[in-house]
Amino acid sequence: MKISDFQTKDVINIVDGKRLGQVSDLELDLRQGRIDSIVVPTDSRFFGLFGSGTEVVIPWRNIVKIGADVVLVRLDETKLYKQDDEPLAR
Incomplete structure (x- = not known):
């Protein structure tokens, strides 16, 4: 699978459906x-x-399923980062 294949898929959190x-x-x-x-x-x-440019970094182990249109993830252990890689308080 190519990175361009990933970039066309929506990422959905299965914990809350967001x-x-x-x-x-x-x-x-x-x-x-x-x-x-x-x-x-x-x-x-x-x-x-x-804007602040924060990102959600999702470890590979938190990916539940990669489908044709979506990537399903579980966000229990995810970290938020600023652009300069400073961890944000949760």
């Missing part, structure tokens, strides 16, 4: 050749240009 957005990036483990997590930008940015 649509989180679409995958913007992947975090890779280059030594083991696998995906560590997916990154989904929050809706706080205006066309990706203005």
Whole structure:
């Protein structure tokens, strides 16, 4: 599967049914050749240009199912990050 295939899918949290957005990036483990997590930008940015620019980082283990149109995730252990990778308080 290509990253462009991920970027066309909606990410849905199965815990509350909320649509989180679409995958913007992947975090890779280059030594083991696998995906560590997916990154989904929050809706706080205006066309990706203005705002705080927080992202939801979802570990690969939290992905429940990758379907034709959606990626289902469980967000119990997810962290929010600013653009400069400073953890945000929850």
